[in-house]
Amino acid sequence: MFHSVARRLAVAGGAGLLAVALATSAPAQAQPANQQRQQDFVSAAQEFGVPLDVLLGVSYLESRWDYNAGTPSTAAGYGPMHLTDLRTAGVVTSEFDQNGEDPRGDDARPALHPKPTQQPAAIPPGLQTVDQAAALLHTDAATLRTDPEQNIRGGAALLAEDQRKLGVRSEDAKDWYGAVAAYSGSEDVTAAQTFADEVYGTIATGETRTTDDGQAVTLVANPGVTPDKAQAERLGLRTDAPPATECPKSVACESVPAPYQELPGGDYGNHDIANRPQSQKIDTIVIHDTEGYWDDALTLAQDPTYLAWHYTVRSQDGLIAQHVPTKDVGWHAGNWYVNAKSIGVEHEGFAAQGTWYTEAMYRSSAKLVGYLAKRYGVPLDRAHIIGHDNVPGTTPATIPGMHWDPGPYWDWSHYFDLLGAPIKATGGAGSSMVTIAPKFAANQPVFTGCDKIGSGTPCAARGSEAVVLHTAPDAASPLLSDAGLHGAGVSTMDVSDVGSRVATGQQYAVAGRQGSWTAIWYLGQKGWLPSNTVVPASGLVATPKPGKATIPVYGRAYPETSAYPAGIAPQALAPMPYTFAAGQTYSAGGVVPSEYYSATTFDVSDHVVVRGKMKYVEVQFGHRVEYVNLDDVVLKPAF
Structure with a gap:
């Protein structure tokens, strides 16, 4: 929808001009359903005089143009423009306030249990951009959180306001560097410039993708854009970090x-x-x-x-x-x-x-x-x-x-795409090992407990990297059990329960195939998952040596008792409550040495690395990695 308030025709700068002309040549209502978000960007850019490629570039660096089912980001941001609202997202705690985990994880020292943190009394202004946008648009925060079109308008209004404060009047993308830097919310000039550089790098190369809710959006490449980076120096940001x-x-x-x-x-x-x-x-x-x-x-x-x-x-x-x-x-x-x-x-x-x-x-x-x-x-x-x-x-x-x-x-x-190591097939069809590789946006397991762990309340339906395992090649069959987490009980769909779940990029040995399902070895069981969530892999797998009915699995690769010098208490080799039995096979992440870093005093001269003769193999045994004694297994290739 086009809005009459503050509407201004803006040229999107360079190669973006053609995109604007094409997108605005037909009425908004004539746009295909999967082009609505592109039209929303065009309309907001026109209304607030923001170059289209700038608006698209900022949004891409915030959300990749996704809606994310209206849920908040990890920093309380909503919608394609990541308008933030701390009042409705998250509770300030810390990672180690929960579950009772000892972050040191060293039996030689008393367990460390940090005291719970408290939510701050005041909301940091930098986390309330939704209020700033609402004031500019004379609307309410709820609308900006839930309506993608209005969210985009809110982001465009904030960019235009930052540009007005800089006193720069231009319709050219190169002259919006300062406003883009300000949009980052950074209090440090280097961080603001880095954000702006990423936006302008995206503008130069262009992007096109289909969003999580099926919207086709394109940012036409503008390789000739050379922003005025000196603008960031006028934002009054910290320079002494x-x-x-x-x-x-x-x-x-x-x-x-x-x-x-x-x-x-x-x-x-x-x-x-x-x-x-x-x-x-x-x-x-x-x-x-x-x-x-x-x-x-x-x-x-x-x-x-x-x-x-x-x-x-x-x-x-x-x-x-x-x-x-x-x-x-x-x-x-x-x-x-x-x-x-x-x-x-x-x-x-x-x-x-x-x-x-x-x-x-x-x-x-x-x-x-x-x-x-x-x-x-x-x-x-x-x-x-x-x-x-x-x-x-x-x-x-x-x-x-x-x-x-x-x-x-x-x-x-x-x-891993950003790391330059994309997750892809590396083995041939029928390989004895697979890599977990679901399509993120389309893979939407119905987890529960996002509001409160254990509540049973379904989480919002949205893309996930996780694939849930079943006891049979049937989505209605029970989940697997995890003896360490649940004893004899069955795993659940709670968002925190990793007892019957695999993650993208992890590799597992194949335990069977049936129809459109593949079974993998997982915590001593066969776990079934849809075959379209895996790709063939190559690498090493571990299986018990002939004659060994079962072998122990460990959570750490510590040395044998005889390796510890006098004055350093040997650390127990504590087998986990899982069974690695003959006939089972697990993906091997590599051979690792047995080591224990003894560091229990403030005086670093007392710190010693204890090394043993034993060697271990890291295996992908369940959702978590584990370790097995190298002498207990045979390593063989999967391809």
Whole structure:
């Protein structure tokens, strides 16, 4: 619909001119149903005098033009323009307020149970752009949250208002750099410029895609656009943020250091000093979400009584904060073996209450993780780039408390596209191993409990990276059981229940095929899933050596008792409550050494890496990875 208030004809700049002319040559009501969003962008651009390619570029970096079923992002943003409203999305907590997981995951120390955080009394102004847009349009916040057309108008109005404040009158996209930078909501000029650079990079290359609700949208490439970057200097943003040294140059990254500090009672916080990779190889990067907002996460990382991870990525603009040097060990994964060999990257937001992540966050995170993976030789696959939900419990008792972030709405397929390692078929038809690869937008399992874990309330229907497993080749058959999570009980569709669920990019050994269904080996059971959610894979699989009826499965790859020197208590090899039986096969992520980093005192001179003769194989045993003794298995190729 065209609106008479403040309507102005705007030329979309360069190659965008043709798109405007074509899109406006027919009445709005004559547009095909799947072209309505494109028309909404054209109409809003005209009404508020915003170049079309600028409006499309900003929206793409926020939402990729998706509606996301009207649900909020992980940073309380709604709709294609990511208008934010903290009042209706998310509750400020922290990732470690929940489930009782000990983030250190080291039996040699007392369990660390951080105190719950409190929701702030005042709503940060930067998280209430919906109110600013509502005031400009003389409408209400609810309309802007739920109506995609009005949401786009609200975003266009905000851009036009930022342009007015800059005092720039132009219909050329190159003259809107300052307004785009301001739209990021960044308080730091480098972060604002990085956001704007990503938008203009998208404008230069163009984009076309079908949104999650079936809308065909195109941003015509404008390779000749050269924005006036000096405009960002007039926004009055902070320029003195201390830069972090371990980030790629293509992202905005600042130093927000975590304190390594001795505490009363002989404890200390909030991470461990080490000398990686000289002391231990870094072989894993763990993707988390904060279960809280940016300011709260940074405050917690700077609390010596709390815990710290290596990096946090902000939703609205992709700003990165580094807290712990990568040479040191963060307390983030809930499994000390994994902590000692990994880098933890937190992402602002919520795995359930907020269900989608901004494109700005995905891009910034992928650049960081790609940089770290290249620096430390971490393979770009789902055995080494894992979610917190893929980290195993340390002992049977800790399994129920392990975390499930970043949740089933993190788009692993898109993330690996950005990493330059797309998830695709690597094996031939009929291969004995498959990669999980559903179509994200079309794959919509009906999870429950997004409002409150365990409530049973259905979540909004929307795309997911997760595929649910069944006990038979029938969608009506029961889910699998997870002895560690549920004992003899059956898994559920609760959004936090990973007991009968696989994730995009994970690889599993084939256990059978029937009609349009494929079975995989999963926690000692055959789990059935639709064949159109997997692609053939190649790689190594592990199976018990001949003569072994069953072999133990472990949640950490610790050395044999005889490897520990005097004064360091041997760590127990605690088998998990799962059965790896003869005839079963599991995807192997690689052979890993047996190691234990003994770091239980503030004095780093007492820290020792214990190495054993035993070697382990990381296997994709269920939703989480596990470890088996190399001497117990035969490794063979699947192709």
